[in-house]
Amino acid sequence: MIVGVTGGIGSGKSTVVNFFLELGNIAFYHADIEAKNIINSSVKVKTKIEAFFGKEAYKDNVLNKKYISNIVFHNPESLKQLNAIVHPEVKKHFKxxxxxxxxxxxxxxxNAILFETKSHHTCDFIISVYCDLKTRxxxxxxRDNISENAILDRINNQWKEDKKLLQSNYLITNFAQIETKNQVNHIHNILTKKRKLI
Structure with missing residues (x-):
């Protein structure tokens, strides 16, 4: 059974995942981390990224994040192209x-962009983690020591919260850790019961 965990940047997905991992025999796959590994290790992906973004896309065989970020967060089509190169490889790896x-x-x-990359189709259930914009x-x-404008650029390149919530099975509001943990425990109990029925 595959349970997707998504939510806007800064919503606290990692906190929620850590609470889940305390509860049982659960495997965890972090799409963003694996995507970064693939970007830096796959010759196929590197060749495609350099062909589209230029040789400056990599510095010392590692993705030049500053260079790429400046392009993709101001150009939705470039972000779409980057995702089209990377995410099919992530999907294979996840399989x-x-x-x-x-x-x-x-x-x-x-996966922060679970819906944007259509990865939600691989999930049996989806949990959205929510927190207000100011807190995020x-x-x-x-965490990242970046400007508010840079943060808003990233947020604006993700789906709006209400659009994600409408397509999710469960919602976790992540403000106070004790409340968040209680919500995680409740959903875990539901999921383990559903697992027995599948």
Whole structure:
């Protein structure tokens, strides 16, 4: 059983995932981290990115994040192209991961752009993590040390919150950790019961 975890940047997806992982025999796949690994290790992906964005896309064989970010967060078509190069490879990698973890209660699949990349089609259930915009901006500033304008560029390149929530099975509001943990426990209990029915 595959359970997608999504939510806007700064909503606290990692916190939610960590609470889930405390509860049982659960596998975890972080699409963003795996995408970064693939971008830096796959010759096929690197060749395609350099063909589209130019040789400056990589510096010392590692993706030049500053260069790429300046392009994609101001040009939706470029972001679309980058996703079209990277995400099919992530999907293949995830498929292998699922095959290797069939003995788990379920697999948590964290992906900030779950709907944007149509990865929600691979999930049995979807959890959206929600937090208000002001708190999200504050968290990202503290975590990434970037400007508010840069944060808003990233947020504006993701689906709006209400659009995600309408297509999700469960919602976790992530403001206070105790409340968040209680919501996670409740959803975990539901998921483990559903797992027995599948």
């Amino acid at each position: 292998n991961f699922v095959n290797q973890h069939k003995n788990k209660e379920y697999i948590l699949y964290e 901006i504050s968290r990202i500033k503290n």
